Amino acid sequence: xxxxxKHVNWSPDTRALRNFAKSLMIGFPVLALLVLLAGRFFHGTxxxxxxxxxxxxxxxxxxxxxxxxxxxxPFYLVWYALSCAIGLVVSNLLLGLFYYTMFTATGILRRTLxxxxxxxxxxxxxxxxxxxxxxxxxxxxxxHQS
Numbered sequence: 001x002x003x004x005x006k007h008v009n010w011s012p013d014t015r016a017l018r019n020f021a022k023s024l025m026i027g028f029p030v031l032a033l034l035v036l037l038a039g040r041f042f043h044g045t046x047x048x049x050x051x052x053x054x055x056x057x058x059x060x061x062x063x064x065x066x067x068x069x070x071x072x073x074p075f076y077l078v079w080y081a082l083s084c085a086i087g088l089v090v091s092n093l094l095l096g097l098f099y100y101t102m103f104t105a106t107g108i109l110r111r112t113l114x115x116x117x118x119x120x121x122x123x124x125x126x127x128x129x130x131x132x133x134x135x136x137x138x139x140x141x142x143x144h145q146s
Contacts, residue, residue, distance in 0.1 A: 004084040004091075010077070017072040020079070021065035028058015 009016055032055030039047040065072035110116065123129075 004087045008080045008084060010080075012073065012076055014069045017069035017076060018066050020076045021062045021069070021072055023062075024058050024065065025062030028062070029055040031055070031058070 012020070032051040035054060036046065036048065036051040039045065039051070061075075065075065
């Protein structure tokens with residue numbers, strides 16, 4: 001299982017808190033721009049109200065947290081706890097979905113093509129089911145590959 005909690009700095013110093021503030025100052029206006037473009041794409045109009053609020057709130061919080069890093073600590077901890085929880089759920093769901101989709105599709109495809117990696121059925125006339133392997137090359141040949 002993937003665990004994102006162990007990679008988070010749970011006791012951030014002033015530098016980490018200011019970096020968090022910078023990410024808010026950059027990230028929220030970019031997110032607001034994406035919301036603005038998505039509104040234009042899906043609804044055909046520019047809805048500036050929500051995008052301005054989102055970008056302005058993130059920018060204002062980032063400036064405040066950069067100026068007074070002590071205020072950023074609780075928001076930093078909550079932000080990373082929530083993002084780790086979401087990352088834990090989403091990454092494990094996607095990993096499981098990918099795993100079961102790929103193996104199920106591969107198994108169904110192999111069965112429909114009639115190819116099985118396992119020899120099934122018993123042959124009562126066979127003295128053994130052992131498959132002879134070719135002889136191994138000399139160890140010296142490993143040093144002179146061409």
